Amino acid sequence: MHTSVALLVELGVVLAALSFLGAAARRFGFSPIPLYLLAGLALGPGGVAPVPAAGEFIRTGATIGVVLLLLTLGLEFSVEELSVSLRRHLPSAGVDMVLNAVPGALTGRLLGLDWTGSLALAGITWISSSGIIARLLTDLRRLGNRETPAVLSVLVLEDVATAGFLPLLAVLASGGAWWQAVLGMSLGVAVVVLAFIASRRLRGPLARLLDTADTEQMLLRVLSLTLIVAGVTELLEASAAVGAFLLGLALTGQVADRTRAVIGPLRDLFAAAFFLAVGLSVHPADLVPMLPAALALAAVTGCTKIATGWYAAGRDGAGPQGRLRAGTALITRGEFSLVIASLIGTAGHGSLGPLTAAYVIVLAVAGPVATRLIDRPAAGAATAARARPEQAGGGRG
């Protein structure tokens, strides 16, 4: 076997750089996604340190990264959580879609994108990053707060909407007609419903097929099944990502827990490859002219997300400060905006990739910063409140 020294060394250096960037981001409590994107920009053609040999591997890895991102998204679901979210926050999801998708669609038209490109941009501005936000809420210790279930419900409903949105976009992007797109979307929705029924019915067989005590066996079985399902759905022009998502939905309970555990590290590696590849595919020179549009779009859709969170948290009876916390938490966009942009490809939508990269870099940083800042006064009050019971306890003792 021929060993490519260039590939090994380049890839090693790239991964070392990612590790350094990731550690730096985590140290300050931020998501590494924007840094990975910037790293990709720096490594690509026209960047400061091109890596031609590793680039090929990263691009292949990116395909697997998208599939694994969507699989783990599907794994997060439970029917119970979805039905609770639907019951309480269906209006919030409606507000979320109208307020955040419309600015994206309008911007797309203003920038001269066609209908498909505009629809993609609508999705890009609509879907918040459930991964970054769930982690942020945990890190900021907000899981006990009143507004948190509203925020998480909005995220869950967005993710379900994605399941209908992705097939629609995939068909349109491949040049299909409107009726084919609508058919694709109905098929997507139908398969989601089927997957939910299947997850009840198929729990036994799927568990027997996948669940073994041997971690290596489990990893191989889950990965092979995921790639086959993703490949077949791609063949049916419904996008590999959708197939992986549906498989994730069908896995529930203990199998889902174990799958999350074995697939987690692999997902992190290939997702990093995906974020790098997005950066790689964008020429830094193309990014600069997109900055004003990205910043303006970020400002507008940041405000509309605050309005969304304000409305959703209000439905759960949270006060003004909590409603602001919910709104600012929702600002963050990330992996799914990038997935949508990558789905549509570059053919005829050259400006969409750079615009999305810039937009995600801005909001993946601004979202967490905003929601931290909004909580400053309350954080002081919380410290004071914590001091009191300790004194009372001391008195009793």
Added chain:
Amino acid sequence: MDVTEVLLPGVGVRYEFTTSAGDRLGIVTARSGDVDVVAYTADPDVAVPLFRLTRDEADTVADILGALRIAERFADLTREIPGLGAGQIPVPAGSPFAGRPLGETRARTRTGASIVAIVRNDHVIASPGPGQVMRPGDVLVVIGTHDGIAGVERILRG
């Protein structure tokens, strides 16, 4: 006690209740197994974080609290039935049965008292089988007549 269950989609479940002392507590169990314990004070919207436990730490806390419950339940049982007692007997380091299976003591046959649990460090082995090996420092929870409990203690001392 009224426990409210709040679903946190994609994250876990939050349990909330008010203690008899009037404190409003929240326990968040994440999917990962991590547990966040929070309190609600001045602002009902904001939970004040008290402490965060990993899965292992949460298991340990549950065992400690559970051990207390087991001992209490036995105490209740012995109050209800006259003549029946519960005792906690340590396995001394020099015991001939340290490192031996429980069955070899033949404690129940000889004294009529039952060993219902073994407390080891901070966890409880409930209903130990005869094959369960005792270690020095273990504490046996024994149910029986007072003479029977004293008999088990004598056997363990050797």
